[in-house]
Amino acid sequence: MVIAQPLKNWAGNVEFSTLTLHRPVSVEAVQELVADSELIRVLGTGHSFSTVADTTGDLLTVADLPRRIEIDADRRSVTVSAGTRFGELAQALDPEGWALHNLGSLPHISIGGAVATGTHGSGITNGCLASAVNAIELVTPSGELTVLRRGDEGFDGSVVTLGSIGVVTALGLDIQPRFEVEQRVYERLFLSALRVNLREILTSAYSVSVFLTWQRPFAEQVWIKHRVDAGEWPHGRDWLGATLAPSQRNPVPGQDPGFTTQQGGVAGPWHERLPHFRLEFTPSAGDELQTEYLLPIENAVAALDVLSGLADTIAPVLHVSELRTIAADELWLSEAYRQDSVALHFTWHPDPVAVDPVVRALEEGLAPLGARPHWGKVFAMEPADVAARYPRFADARTLIAGYDPDGKFRNAFTGKYL
Known part of the structure; x- marks a missing residue:
């Protein structure tokens, strides 16, 4: 199909370079389309903030394929x-x-x-x-x-x-x-306590997220998601100086807490607690940009110090930032490849001109710590610097070239970085 108006991603910061979006309803139709195309890319739900899905050729979504x-x-x-x-x-x-x-x-x-x-x-x-x-x-x-x-x-x-x-x-x-999960939110965890106890905090439950705006000397919220089958709740009402939130919270300042998953220690199914936001609500209109870097967890305190030093630069263009952990894996181009990682996530105001110098300042400060940018977020790191972060990068390029020697699935983004 040919769309009447330019297609944009969820956030609206990427306008796709084609007006052709195909919506095949069978795998056979996908096969035929791919075979006949000179240049083609696949679009998911459009939640990437980078141009990773863009193309000047055919754009295809698999959303209408028979559900399996x-x-x-x-x-x-x-x-x-x-x-x-x-x-x-x-x-x-x-x-x-x-x-x-x-x-x-x-x-x-x-x-x-x-x-x-x-x-x-x-x-x-x-x-x-x-x-x-x-x-x-x-x-x-x-x-x-x-x-x-x-x-x-x-x-x-x-x-x-x-x-x-x-x-x-x-x-x-x-x-x-x-399995079932209970979720609670702690408030006002001072940065001094966060720094001293950072690894303990981030690894204290099945899933932990620390939210900061960098406008105050404390993390506004710490979200703890605890598997019920792992035993008793791991913390008291007061924890490292932070206190339990008395009611439902949204991690983004000023946003409706009704959009978020159930808190307050009420046990519920894994899929209704592990996400921050509920499936039945759209948590945001997309008026934001996002950036994220993953780096070895042993560098987490040093990374926190970098962010603290840039607080006055970050805060004016930030909605909220989030600290999380991810276990190492063996996937060559995964941002957590062979390193237990801490993730530094930033949700920015939708102002690319104002955000760009802040992203560059972050990357300069985090460069010595081995930060890998999230492929689907906004970043400015040079291709050679990205490649140097991945031990199997050359192997990945060789594998991709073997599958697609003529570059049918290539676009400007992958051409630049891969």
Whole structure:
């Protein structure tokens, strides 16, 4: 189909370089389209803030492909169509007694897009969302449908590839028995206590998020998500000087707390607690920009010091920032490749001109600490510096070139960085 008006991403900061958006309703139609295209990219739910999905050729969405959610209990795996949103998959898994290991802040994002960019949730024992992938069904440049499985040669380099090896139509994901989570929010954790106890705080529960605006000498909120089957709640009413919030909270100042998942220690299904926001609400109109860097967790305190030193620069253009942890994985282009990581996330005001110098200042300060930018967020790091952060980067480039020697799936972003 040809759209009548320019297509933009969710945030509105990226206007796509094509007016052609295809919505195939079968895998066979995807195969035919790919085979006939000279240049093509796949669009997920449009939640990337970088130009990773842009193209001057054909743009394709797999959102209209037949919905697949096929549970294999013996293998503890589910096969799911790539255009399915995580929240939709969770609602199908939970009644059958199954769960994913983790979810991102937003359950609204597509599984295929989140996997391709290394998107993650939180928790020092929890790998990024792509770490659950055990199989990939994709359409190659010739239009052939093929399946890659964990253990195949090059599989670890084929999961997080920014859409560069083919159109992913379905994914196999590891699942586990369903579990329940209780969530509480602590308020006013002073930076002095945060710095001294940073690793303890970030690793004190199944999932932990620290939210700061950098306008005050304390973290405004600490969100603790505790698995009920792990035992008693790990903290008291007062914890390191912070106190329990008396009512529901939203991590973004001024935003409706009704959009967020249940707090107050009320136990509930994993998929209704691990995300910050509820599937049935749109948590934001998209009037924001986002940036994120992952770096080795042993550098977390040094990174906090960098942010503290830039507080006066960050605060004027910031809605909120978030600190999280992610477990190491073996996926060559994952931002957490072979390093337990701390993630520094920033939700900015929708002003690219004002945000750009702040991002550059952040990158200069974090450069010695091994920061890797999130592929789907706004960053300014030079390609050579990005490549130097990934030990298997050259192997990933070789693998991608092997799949797509003519660059059918290439765009300006992947041409620059890969």
